Amino acid sequence: MKPDTPTEVKVVGVINSLPRRLPVHALSVGHEEFNKQVQRTTMEKMSKNELRIVRLELFSHTIMLNWYLANFVDRRDAEEEDLYYPHSPVQDILWATLHKILEPIFMHFPGKKLREKALRTVMERIHYEDETTRYICLGPVNKVLNMLCCWVEDPNSEAFKLHLPRVHDYLWVAEDGLKMKGYNGSQLWDTAFIVQAIISTNLAEEYGPTLRKVHTYIKNTQILEDCPGDQNKWFRHISKGSWPFSTADHGWPTSDCTAEGLKACLLLSDIAPEIVGEPLDAKRLYDAVNIILSFQNKDGGFPTYELTRSYNWMEIINPSETFGDIILDYPYVECTSAAVEALTLFRKFYPEHRPREIRGCIEKAVAFIQNTQSSDGSWFEI
Secondary structure (H helix, E strand, C coil): CCCCCCHHHHHHHHHHCCCCCCCCCHHHCCHHHHHHHHHHHHHCCCCHHHHHHHHHHHCCHHHHHCHHHCCCCCHHHCCHHHCCCCCCHHHHHHHHHHHHHHHHHHCCCCHHHHHHHHHHHHHHHHHHHHHHCCCCCCCHHHHHHHHHHHHHHCCCCHHHHHHHHHHHHHEEEECCEEEECCCCCCHHHHHHHHHHHHHHCCCCCCCHHHHHHHHHHHHHHCCCCCCCCCHHHHCCCCCCCCCCCCCCCCCCCCHHHHHHHHHHHHHHHCCCHHHHCCCCCHHHHHHHHHHHHHCCCCCCCECCCCCCCCCHHHHHHCCCCCCCCCCCCCCEHHHHHHHHHHHHHHHHHCCCCCHHHHHHHHHHHHHHHHHCECCCCCECCC
């Protein structure tokens, strides 16, 4: 296999052109894995000279001279210590078949036309992700790969220029040097817990100025609109009324962060406005409840960003090698318990708002938590 044309990169565009109802379609997987797929697809457009420029920036000349011998060129030759999630035999056969049989077809007419269409489609999705997250993107890996894809498309494009200043959202300087964070921060998440901690101490008046500031931040961070365009076309979950993990600019709705943000706002609304400021409008609280209800899977559990869309056996084609269980957005006990707590608290403040739906959601969520408890009484995130 040539290192310039990794098999996964060559075929993802074709897979994305398959009917959406198929479970192997990229849009059936979790958005974190989907973003990586579309980025790999676009990077196959890089010329040998562009690849050389990127490699020269990333690696020493010694590694460049030995590029074809380096372990990371062929994933099958990776060190055992680096293989947290090795390729399955099914996956090795699949990549080899696609590389030897299908790739030549899609590199020449008429298959090349379909390949070009697929590349245009994935670039549209990259730009959509960039624009809806103000060029922060879902996470740091998606961020730098999206930026690279925009550079491949046009080094002088407006999209690439808008990417550059937002690199700093992920950087921080530690004692041992410059590092890149795993997210652009955890601002909302931390702030919501701080509010709950302070209020639980009955020291709200003493910490009044602090609570007023964080109350303002939480209100300003709530996402007030769904992503633009057709949600079904972009396979995006609704986001109106939710809270993200970090900032409003990031914009990705998260189930447990929405629950914690809702809990914080409800608790703050029970304190005099002279101390913590005006409470969040009831309509915005209703929007938060609506999206929490929408996050629940059929099994009663809550995922992180979106509903679980496909089947567990899809993990057979997980190509990451460094992460397991990433193809889908699975339900988690932590997200589910946060939703139960938030909805239970909301019922105390607004007992007349969608009582039957909220009760049914809580009952299903509790059943999910009970069913996932281990025999020793503990819970392991699934």
